[in-house]
Amino acid sequence: MSEQSAPGADGSGRPSGRLLEVDGLRVEFRTRDGVAKVINGVTYHVDAGETLAVLGESGSGKSVTAQTIMGILDTPPGFVTGGQVRFHGKDMLKMSAEQRRRIRGEGIAMIFQDSLSALNPVFTVGFQIAEQFRIRRGLSRSDAKKRAIEMLDQVKIPNAKGRYSNYPHQFSGGMRQRAMIAMSLALDPEVLIADEPTTALDVTVQAQIMDLLGELQRERQMGMILITHDLGVVADVADRIAVMYAGRIVEEADVYDLYAKPAHPYTLGLLNSIPRMDEKGQELRTIKGLPPNLMNIPPGCAFNPRCPMAQPVCREKVPPLLQLGRGRASACHFAEELVNRD
Amino acid sequence: MTENIIEVRDLVKHYPVTRGVVFKKTIGHVKAVDGVSFDLKAGETLGVVGESGCGKSTLARVLMNLEKPTAGQVLYKGQDISKLSGGALRRLRRQIQLVMQDPYTSLNPRMTVGDLIGEPFEIHPEVAPRRSRRDKVKELLDLVGLNPEHINRYPHQFSGGQRQRIGIARALALRPEVIVCDEPVSALDVSIQAQVMNLLEKLQAEFGLSYVFIAHDLSVVRHLSDRVAVMYLGKMVEVGTEDEIYERPTHPYTQALLSAVPVPDPTVRESKAIIRLQGDVPSPVSPPSGCRFRTRCWKAQDVCAQEVPLLQIRPGSDHPSACHFAEKREIVATHEAA
Numbered sequence: 001m002s003e004q005s006a007p008g009a010d011g012s013g014r015p016s017g018r019l020l021e022v023d024g025l026r027v028e029f030r031t032r033d034g035v036a037k038v039i040n041g042v043t044y045h046v047d048a049g050e051t052l053a054v055l056g057e058s059g060s061g062k063s064v065t066a067q068t069i070m071g072i073l074d075t076p077p078g079f080v081t082g083g084q085v086r087f088h089g090k091d092m093l094k095m096s097a098e099q100r101r102r103i104r105g106e107g108i109a110m111i112f113q114d115s116l117s118a119l120n121p122v123f124t125v126g127f128q129i130a131e132q133f134r135i136r137r138g139l140s141r142s143d144a145k146k147r148a149i150e151m152l153d154q155v156k157i158p159n160a161k162g163r164y165s166n167y168p169h170q171f172s173g174g175m176r177q178r179a180m181i182a183m184s185l186a187l188d189p190e191v192l193i194a195d196e197p198t199t200a201l202d203v204t205v206q207a208q209i210m211d212l213l214g215e216l217q218r219e220r221q222m223g224m225i226l227i228t229h230d231l232g233v234v235a236d237v238a239d240r241i242a243v244m245y246a247g248r249i250v251e252e253a254d255v256y257d258l259y260a261k262p263a264h265p266y267t268l269g270l271l272n273s274i275p276r277m278d279e280k281g282q283e284l285r286t287i288k289g290l291p292p293n294l295m296n297i298p299p300g301c302a303f304n305p306r307c308p309m310a311q312p313v314c315r316e317k318v319p320p321l322l323q324l325g326r327g328r329a330s331a332c333h334f335a336e337e338l339v340n341r342d
Numbered sequence: 343m344t345e346n347i348i349e350v351r352d353l354v355k356h357y358p359v360t361r362g363v364v365f366k367k368t369i370g371h372v373k374a375v376d377g378v379s380f381d382l383k384a385g386e387t388l389g390v391v392g393e394s395g396c397g398k399s400t401l402a403r404v405l406m407n408l409e410k411p412t413a414g415q416v417l418y419k420g421q422d423i424s425k426l427s428g429g430a431l432r433r434l435r436r437q438i439q440l441v442m443q444d445p446y447t448s449l450n451p452r453m454t455v456g457d458l459i460g461e462p463f464e465i466h467p468e469v470a471p472r473r474s475r476r477d478k479v480k481e482l483l484d485l486v487g488l489n490p491e492h493i494n495r496y497p498h499q500f501s502g503g504q505r506q507r508i509g510i511a512r513a514l515a516l517r518p519e520v521i522v523c524d525e526p527v528s529a530l531d532v533s534i535q536a537q538v539m540n541l542l543e544k545l546q547a548e549f550g551l552s553y554v555f556i557a558h559d560l561s562v563v564r565h566l567s568d569r570v571a572v573m574y575l576g577k578m579v580e581v582g583t584e585d586e587i588y589e590r591p592t593h594p595y596t597q598a599l600l601s602a603v604p605v606p607d608p609t610v611r612e613s614k615a616i617i618r619l620q621g622d623v624p625s626p627v628s629p630p631s632g633c634r635f636r637t638r639c640w641k642a643q644d645v646c647a648q649e650v651p652l653l654q655i656r657p658g659s660d661h662p663s664a665c666h667f668a669e670k671r672e673i674v675a676t677h678e679a680a
Contacts (some may be wrong), residue, residue, distance in 0.1 A: 057531035057532065057533065057534075058502075058531055158621075172622045173394075174622055175622070202393035202394055202558065202623075203393070203558070203560070203599060203602045203603055204393065204598060204599060204602045204619045205393075205622070206602065206604075207602040207604075207616060207618060207619075208618060208619075210604075211618065229531060229532060230604065231532065231606040232603065232604025232605055232606045233604045234606075235604065235605060235606045235607055235608040235611070236604045236605070236608075236611060238608075255608045256608050256609065259606070259607055259608050259609075260609075269533060270532055270533060271606070272536075273532045273533045273535070273536035274532065274536075274561065274606050275536075275539070275561045275562055275564065275565030275566075276561075276565075283540050283543070284536040284539055284540050284565070285536075286533060286536040286537045286540060287533040287536075288537075290501050290503065290504075290534070291531075
């Protein structure tokens with residue numbers, strides 16, 4: 001039977017021994033046109049050595065959650081209105097800017113989707129990596145350069161020494177993404193947040209980058225949060241998956257369970273939307289309609305207007321994220337029926 | 343046998359690379375499309391796949407007669423489209439239409455949906471008399487699954503998927519025979535992407551359209567295409583039916599490309615045999631001699647550097663492949679498992 005949601009989700013703030021925990025997080029964007037509720041109580045965690053994939057479509061709040069964790073949320077318009085982000089049990093949202101700065105890079109690091117705009121175009125790639133060693137580790141210029149070249153070498157950039165003094169625009173998309181990985185791993189972080197790291201890349205290069213990330217993660221036993229919309233990439237690398245919709249986690253599960261038997265109609269809809277070989281020539285089973293406007297989220301379950309299973313209760317009551325056992329949780333009133341169906 | 347509606351013969355499109363401002367000097371050429379031939383049959387969907395820089399969008403522009411080919415021909419029902427002008431060209435434009443990738447930049451933000459979809463009728467007034475245009479536009483909106491009452495709205499009032507539907511309605515306005523779709527769903531979310539793909543299929547069945555479907559997403563191309571052409575650095579490396587390309591690929595690049603596609607099924611993780619290509623695509627300004635894929639190919643021999651492999655049917659295979667060492671390889675089975 002179901003029990004109340006994950007430990008710590010009550011926002012009590014008691015430490016649970018997790019590496020990084022997001023707990024009941026709420027974020028809203030206050031704009032001229034109104035208030036958009038972008039994150040509406042998100043709870044997830046990641047432990048050392050594991051990969052949590054956060055899956056969702058545009059506007060689901062997956063990137064904003066990551067920005068809040070990193071403390072790079074644009075305020076205004078973004079405001080955290082509730083919840084905690086705990087790193088080693090300590091709430092980072094209550095820390096001073098200086099304390100947070102110390103965690104960034106060494107505790108938690110992030111790589112971004114668009115490497116061309118994430119790197120500074122007027123400094124060389126090598127300088128941007130070496131900078132961290134000089135400022136955070138107090139190394140001399142020449143030592144920092146040596147370490148930066150080591151990093152470039154670790155991410156398998158050929159001719160690392162020569163590439164050190166190249167500018168970002170002189171790198172190809174794949175190489176730039178490697179450079180960004182080198183930069184984010186320079187201070188040996190415990191958690192790496194990868195926000196759509198391969199979305200802008202071609203498939204063959206994507207495969208190289210995902211391999212590299214997996215390898216580095218295993219070596220360093222990092223916790224990794226992989227933010228993506230790509231169900232293929234998730235199936236390849238994730239241990240656990242959290243599916244987001246309209247600023248909430250609607251399902252959380254082990255990767256094998258989620259693909260075998262989704263416990264939320266949205267997840268099921270996403271899986272059905274992928275073109276599959278054995279259904280060629282048939283119509284794709286789509287999710288009807290559009291994601292909700294975050295300034296005007298439908299009452300009850302945010303997914304109810306698009307849901308094929310919706311009942312009157314779905315329009316009245318917000319379904320809580322309930323545990324279904326074996327680390328699974330679903331925020332659907334009919335989760336058990338979904339899981340127990342044939 | 344169905345007739346060929348478009349025939350492309352040895353198509354070449356080079357763009358000059360220049361240096362200097364006043365005295366521009368051509369210092370080289372970007373060989374965007376370099377000798378491509380294929381046919382499009384009436385009512386079929388030809389998928390074109392390849393990575394960025396392989397020339398697939400340039401191909402679309404030349405097919406649309408937006409660019410003149412450097413050499414070679416595009417024949418529409420036997421007529422060379424780059425030789426047409428005036429009324430003949432205008433008549434041709436009615437028959438070949440384009441759906442673009444980015445629904446955010448391809449619609450004029452200052453025009454209403456009615457103006458956007460009705461604009462083709464201004465240029466081709468013979469298709470719809472002025473009085474009936476608004477009704478025509480409403481019909482088109484209904485056809486692509488949008489509310490006809492929204493005819494006076496502006497593009498920003500629609501979501502990405504809806505805007506792509508507007509783009510499709512505009513392409514359909516003149517009842518073309520061929521629609522060139524250049525990455526029509528890659529900017530959309532998975533659930534919306536599926537809706538637009540269903541729409542494209544429905545319209546094809548209803549109007550007997552032929553599609554040239556250009557995309558980098560191999561599973562999307564597979565779902566929609568009857569035949570598939572794989573491009574690499576301005577050349578076609580393999581052409582075949584959807585089944586031949588996905589089940590029995592013989593070109594190493596096709597094999598690598600297919601094996602790199604992440605399969606949305608965690609249970610095949612272990613069993614997947616992935617071919618990892620090294621390095622990046624070389625510059626199209628100075629592509630490698632001989633076979634252009636040889637610098638990343640694990641099968642490359644001396645002959646690959648000297649001789650350009652022709653796109654032809656090789657022994658032991660049933661479809662054309664541009665590889666000296668083309669052979670079947672059991673790697674792509676993972677695709678079925680999904």
